[in-house]
Amino acid sequence: MNAFQWTDATSVKQATGQNTTPVADAMLVNAKPESATIFKAGGVDVLDLMKEHVLAPARIVGIGNLPKLDAIRNAGKDGTHLGALVTLAQLERDGDLHKSYRALTEAVSHAATPQVRNAATLGGNIMQRPHCWYFRNENFKCLKKGGTVCFANQPGAENKYHAILGNQTCSAVHGSSISTALVAFGAQVELTGPQGVRRVPLEQFFVTPEKDVKRENSIQPNELITDVLLPTPAAGTGSWYIKFGERESYDWALADVAVVLEQQNGRCTKASIVLGAAAPVPLRAAAAEAALIGKPINEETARAAGQAATTGATPLEHNAYKVPIFAAIVKRAILKAGEV
Amino acid sequence: MLDRREEHVAVGNRPNSVQNLRIGAKKDGTLTAMQLTSYGTAGVGLGAGVGWIAETMYLTNPNFKGEQYDVLTNAGPGAAFRAPGAPQGAFALEQLIDELAEKVGVDALALRDKIDKSEMRREQRRVGAERFGWSKRQAPGSSPGVVKRGVGAAQSEWGRFIDMDSSCEVRLHQDGSVEIMSSVQDLGTGIRTVLAQVVAEELGLQPTDVTVRIGDTNYPPGPGSGGSKTTGSITPPARTAAYKVGQQLLTAVAPSMGVAASELAFVGGKIVAKSNAGKSLSFREAAQKLPTQQVSATEKRKDDYGGFFRPGVSFGQSGGIQFVEVSVDTETGYVKVERVVGAHDCGRPINPLALESQINGGILQGISWALYENRHMDRNYGHMMNANLDQYKILGSREVPQIDIIMVEEYTATSSTDALGIAESANVATAAAVANAVYNAIGVRIYELPITPERVLNALAKPKQKLGKV
Ligand SMILES: Cc1cc2nc3c(=O)[nH]c(=O)nc-3n(C[C@H](O)[C@H](O)[C@H](O)COP(=O)(O)OP(=O)(O)OC[C@H]3O[C@@H](n4cnc5c(N)ncnc54)[C@H](O)[C@@H]3O)c2cc1C
Ligand code: SF4
Numbered sequence: 001m002n003a004f005q006w007t008d009a010t011s012v013k014q015a016t017g018q019n020t021t022p023v024a025d026a027m028l029v030n031a032k033p034e035s036a037t038i039f040k041a042g043g044v045d046v047l048d049l050m051k052e053h054v055l056a057p058a059r060i061v062g063i064g065n066l067p068k069l070d071a072i073r074n075a076g077k078d079g080t081h082l083g084a085l086v087t088l089a090q091l092e093r094d095g096d097l098h099k100s101y102r103a104l105t106e107a108v109s110h111a112a113t114p115q116v117r118n119a120a121t122l123g124g125n126i127m128q129r130p131h132c133w134y135f136r137n138e139n140f141k142c143l144k145k146g147g148t149v150c151f152a153n154q155p156g157a158e159n160k161y162h163a164i165l166g167n168q169t170c171s172a173v174h175g176s177s178i179s180t181a182l183v184a185f186g187a188q189v190e191l192t193g194p195q196g197v198r199r200v201p202l203e204q205f206f207v208t209p210e211k212d213v214k215r216e217n218s219i220q221p222n223e224l225i226t227d228v229l230l231p232t233p234a235a236g237t238g239s240w241y242i243k244f245g246e247r248e249s250y251d252w253a254l255a256d257v258a259v260v261l262e263q264q265n266g267r268c269t270k271a272s273i274v275l276g277a278a279a280p281v282p283l284r285a286a287a288a289e290a291a292l293i294g295k296p297i298n299e300e301t302a303r304a305a306g307q308a309a310t311t312g313a314t315p316l317e318h319n320a321y322k323v324p325i326f327a328a329i330v331k332r333a334i335l336k337a338g339e340v
Numbered sequence: 341m342l343d344r345r346e347e348h349v350a351v352g353n354r355p356n357s358v359q360n361l362r363i364g365a366k367k368d369g370t371l372t373a374m375q376l377t378s379y380g381t382a383g384v385g386l387g388a389g390v391g392w393i394a395e396t397m398y399l400t401n402p403n404f405k406g407e408q409y410d411v412l413t414n415a416g417p418g419a420a421f422r423a424p425g426a427p428q429g430a431f432a433l434e435q436l437i438d439e440l441a442e443k444v445g446v447d448a449l450a451l452r453d454k455i456d457k458s459e460m461r462r463e464q465r466r467v468g469a470e471r472f473g474w475s476k477r478q479a480p481g482s483s484p485g486v487v488k489r490g491v492g493a494a495q496s497e498w499g500r501f502i503d504m505d506s507s508c509e510v511r512l513h514q515d516g517s518v519e520i521m522s523s524v525q526d527l528g529t530g531i532r533t534v535l536a537q538v539v540a541e542e543l544g545l546q547p548t549d550v551t552v553r554i555g556d557t558n559y560p561p562g563p564g565s566g567g568s569k570t571t572g573s574i575t576p577p578a579r580t581a582a583y584k585v586g587q588q589l590l591t592a593v594a595p596s597m598g599v600a601a602s603e604l605a606f607v608g609g610k611i612v613a614k615s616n617a618g619k620s621l622s623f624r625e626a627a628q629k630l631p632t633q634q635v636s637a638t639e640k641r642k643d644d645y646g647g648f649f650r651p652g653v654s655f656g657q658s659g660g661i662q663f664v665e666v667s668v669d670t671e672t673g674y675v676k677v678e679r680v681v682g683a684h685d686c687g688r689p690i691n692p693l694a695l696e697s698q699i700n701g702g703i704l705q706g707i708s709w710a711l712y713e714n715r716h717m718d719r720n721y722g723h724m725m726n727a728n729l730d731q732y733k734i735l736g737s738r739e740v741p742q743i744d745i746i747m748v749e750e751y752t753a754t755s756s757t758d759a760l761g762i763a764e765s766a767n768v769a770t771a772a773a774v775a776n777a778v779y780n781a782i783g784v785r786i787y788e789l790p791i792t793p794e795r796v797l798n799a800l801a802k803p804k805q806k807l808g809k810v
Contacts, residue, residue: 133725156719244672249736321794328671
């Protein structure tokens with residue numbers, strides 16, 4: 001790990017005035033690391049990147065102590081505010097979230113490990129970089145780091161964990177399984193910069209590689225995520241989340257899905273189905289959603305939606321097996337969400 | 341200190357292996373021949389050694405032809421990883437024996453009863469099968485539902501290695517304190533405890549009364565910890581040295597107790613006259629009668645009683661059988677080991693708790709290898725892509741099954757402690773047993789490790805293969 005300077009910011013205003021660069025920019029091969037200043041919250045991802053020598057910032061601005069960002073606040077019909085510094089452990093323990101946003105608390109409690117969840121913040125989780133092995137290896141200067149090749153899409157490459165959808169340019173999947181659930185609930189992120197505050201639906205905050213292969217989202221220099229707003233679900237909403245990994249302890253999602261369903265008179269009136277680890281961004285499975293609308297939720301409709309979820313998949317050399325896994329977990333999550 | 345990446349890249353790996361194994365048998369299962377061609381990645385060195393299990397496990401086989409090849413690679417050296425070469429060999433052999441049993445239409449354990457000469461293994465199969473509930477086994481692939489259950493078993497075998505260059509010194513001080521010193525080391529296996537037990541038993545004391553000093557080359561040379569040979573090598577000289585020190589003590593106190601030294605015994609922290617239990621002296625009082633401040637004896641490992649089977653190896657083989665129950669999710673390919681029963685032997689157990697812990701460890705490491713661990717080398721550039729503990733996947737706490745261990749004690753009377761090693765033999769059978777259980781669950785065999793969701797789904801999607809001719 002490189003030597004660096006450390007500052008602890010004491011207010012959002014002070015933090016956004018530190019001339020910071022998004023970590024994505026600091027990791028580019030032609031970046032000048034000696035001038036890069038970055039934010040660090042819980043430090044889980046920042047440290048991992050630095051230990052692998054793929055991130056070497058000159059200055060780190062600690063934001064872990066910023067006031068007022070570590071609370072979960074129910075704002076009535078407006079929804080629930082999740083501060084950017086709320087830890088995954090806090091989210092997991094919150095009884096109200098568990099009642100109204102079950103898919104989210106399922107996602108949180110199945111992420112990482114208890115130790116990581118104690119340190120990991122919501123803002124940092126959304127901002128974590130992908131886990132493509134080539135990207136995280138200092139020997140490979142791939143497209144995402146500003147190089148000229150994608151190593152994962154070459155014949156013989158190691159891509160069993162990569163994307164099966166939207167994978168033409170870069171097939172690294174997003175690591176935030178929390179975002180799978182957040183997007184399904186229609187969450188909005190609040191971004192605060194020196195020029196003020198903007199709110200963006202989380203789904204649109206993420207950007208595809210076709211738009212910008214070097215970044216996974218549209219955060220700007222000096223900008224902080226300050227808040228995530230979850231809209232209040234309509235009455236009769238049920239939700240569920242399933243994470244599938246090779247192991248239950250300690251592992252990343254091979255495939256995950258969040259399902260949010262509204263039903264009236266025994267028929268599905270609204271469906272939000274989001275796939276994680278399927279594409280470079282959390283992905284709405286529009287065909288699966290369409291397959292449910294107007295139908296009762298049962299084994300047959302859930303199975304059909306599961307099959308539809310990966311419509312148009314373009315698996316790579318080693319990841320076609322993810323297609324049936326998505327079919328199975330989408331089906332199971334729909335059935336669980338439909339129980340409400 | 342190496343960091344994790346350097347450990348992975350530079351220190352060595354369990355050799356990867358390809359095994360081509362053919363078995364000839366009569367319709368009743370009697371073995372007629374085996375042919376093995378094995379390949380193992382040795383890195384830039386030599387000695388992958390992945391081929392001997394097929395040759396030694398079933399000695400009723402009259403004809404064996406084996407060829408073992410080392411494949412030299414520039415991808416780090418081959419290294420010991422608990423029972424070097426044996427888990428690879430067992431993975432091939434024990435699956436093929438199961439296939440043979442199915443082909444000739446007999447139960448997999450009944451076939452082994454026929455072709456396995458070892459009486460010990462026969463008894464282990466019997467007690468293990470009973471504890472596990474083997475008789476409830478269903479036909480392959482017949483488990484109903486999406487998540488299928490299956491059971492399987494496999495045997496292990498490992499040499500009984502002894503290091504003759506194993507010595508220790510036992511000292512008794514006038515204040516009654518007892519020390520044992522040897523440059524043997526404790527890798528976490530509990531050799532400290534075991535040495536204290538052996539010395540304490542000989543002197544009628546508690547293990548806590550004995551100070552164990554190890555891991556320092558100033559002490560008499562001890563055995564290395566490879567080959568599961570530590571306990572079998574160092575405990576016999578420890579007992580002999582303790583005995584000799586004890587004799588010096590008895591000789592010193594005999595006159596004042598008015599009995600011959602040969603009439604005295606160490607019992608419950610005292611020295612007692614065998615003919616008159618009332619006549620006794622506490623160990624501490626006795627030690628004060630020593631003529632010098634301390635007495636000591638240094639002993640080294642002696643040849644087994646009756647001589648060695650072959651140099652460096654005690655008589656026979658240690659081993660066991662492991663029974664595994666798995667569940668396999670046929671929609672996602674997820675395999676979970678639910679339950680393991682292991683029946684093992686290692687001579688006379690000295691510390692059953694530490695022993696069980698070794699077998700638990702062997703099983704857990706075996707499951708980890710069977711289902712999760714894999715070194716991913718990028719074929720285009722030769723870099724290891726998962727050289728950290730996040731992406732090199734080992735079993736975690738949620739993957740730990742229920743484990744039930746049966747120790748089948750075997751008194752061979754080959755040394756003064758009769759103890760032999762266990763650590764490696766506990767790791768040999770597990771992956772093969774998991775594979776056999778997966779086959780029993782889904783009716784499709786998986787010939788590659790680790791048995792990941794990817795491999796299970798791919799195997800389920802393939803048309804079924806026919807078994808070979810008998
Ligand atoms: C073993 C392991 C398993 C894991 N498994 C999962 C899993 O299953 N699912 C999952 O979702 N995650 C998983 N993670 C990822 C983990 O949850 C994230 O690394 C963690 O949430 C990052 O949060 P942090 O506060 O530590 O962020 P940091 O490491 O401090 O920061 C991460 C990034 O976010 C930026 N940042 C932080 N806060 C803000 C903010 N408020 N505004 C703008 N930028 C910000 C930083 O500059 C940096 O780029 C796992 C991690 C490990 C180590
Ligand atoms: S998949 Fe993306 S991150 Fe991975 S090597 Fe290709 S461009 Fe880089």
